[in-house]
Structures are given as C-alpha cells and as structure tokens.
Amino acid sequence: MAPSPLPPPDDDTAAAPEARQAVEALWQALSHDAAQAPPPTERDIRRMTRAFGVHGDHCVVGLIAGDRSQLIRESAHVLTSLMRIWAARNLSAGAVWTELDRRTQVGELLMMLNNTPRRRAGRSAGRALGRPWKIQSTKLP
Structure with a gap:
C-alpha cells in the first residue's frame, strides 16, 4: 500500500504535535502518576486490561466502518491504555x-x-542447495 502524498482532509496537521513529543509527554505523565500511586491491585490490572480490549475492539470497528474520526479517537485510547499497563507494571x-x-x-x-544478487548458474552448478540460508x-x- 503506497502512502498518500497529501494528508486526509479531516486531519489538522498544523496543530498536531510531533508524534515523538506527544508520546513522550503522555509517557511522562502516566509514569509519574503510576510512581505516585500505590501498587495496582489485581482489580486495577483487570480494569486496565478490559479498557485496553474495549478500545481495541472499537478501533477495529472504526476501521471496518471506515469511520476515520472513531479510528483516530480509539487509537489514542488504545495507546493510552497500553501505556497505563506498562506504567502499572513498571515497564519502561x-x-x-x-x-x-x-x-x-x-x-x-x-x-x-x-x-542478494544471484551467481551465474555455471558457478553454482553441482551444489544441491544454491542458497540454503x-x-x-x-x-x-
């Protein structure tokens, strides 16, 4: 699939932060909150994983339905939920x-x-496996 040369019309790329900055800022906030909070209980972990699954399902629904705004919104939820799980388990x-x-x-x-370029047939003649790797x-x- 070739990337399109122009951004889709409903994406506001002028106001969008660079992806690296946005993800880093989100990670800093979530990891700071997780460091300040008590260790998560099993109930907290179940709640986080359920949220991740629900938003993942909604992301797929947006993809199938062709609803770009839902796909964008739910993708952000999926990333946030996943990073919350990482932070809760002290995963970098x-x-x-x-x-x-x-x-x-x-x-x-x-x-x-x-x-890699192949050798001429005459050079590798007699070898059972020309490229075993x-x-x-x-x-x-």
Whole structure:
C-alpha cells in the first residue's frame, strides 16, 4: 500500500504535535502518576486490561466502518491504555521501543539476505542447495 502524498482532509496537521513529543509527554505523565500511586491491585490490572480490549475492539470497528474520526479517537485510547499497563507494571517504554527497533532491523536484514544478487548458474552448478540460508518469510520475528 503506497502512502498518500497529501494528508486526509479531516486531519489538522498544523496543530498536531510531533508524534515523538506527544508520546513522550503522555509517557511522562502516566509514569509519574503510576510512581505516585500505590501498587495496582489485581482489580486495577483487570480494569486496565478490559479498557485496553474495549478500545481495541472499537478501533477495529472504526476501521471496518471506515469511520476515520472513531479510528483516530480509539487509537489514542488504545495507546493510552497500553501505556497505563506498562506504567502499572513498571515497564519502561524505552524497552518496548528497543524491541520494536530490533524487530525492524532483523526484518530489514532478512530482506537484504533475500535480495542478494544471484551467481551465474555455471558457478553454482553441482551444489544441491544454491542458497540454503534463503528466508521464505517476510514476517518479523
């Protein structure tokens, strides 16, 4: 799917903060609140996970219905709920970003291995496996 050159008409990109700044500000607020609060009870955790699931469902409904405003609104709720769960379990957002970066790098490496130039048929003649390391999937680990 190719990205569209122009933003959708209902997105106010002039007033939107940079994504990194918005996520960082949200994380700072949520982690500060979690640090000040007593450790979450199992009931608190269940409530947070239920909210995450409900907003995730609503996000999918907005996607299927083609309702951009609902998809945007519920996506923000999903991210907020997920970050609340991280903060409640004292999980660093940096650890998650590092894992995402690792997966991206591994995926890019696998793509590079799959796209290496092939040798001429005469050179590899007689070898049963010309490229035994060839990756058959483009899915990230």
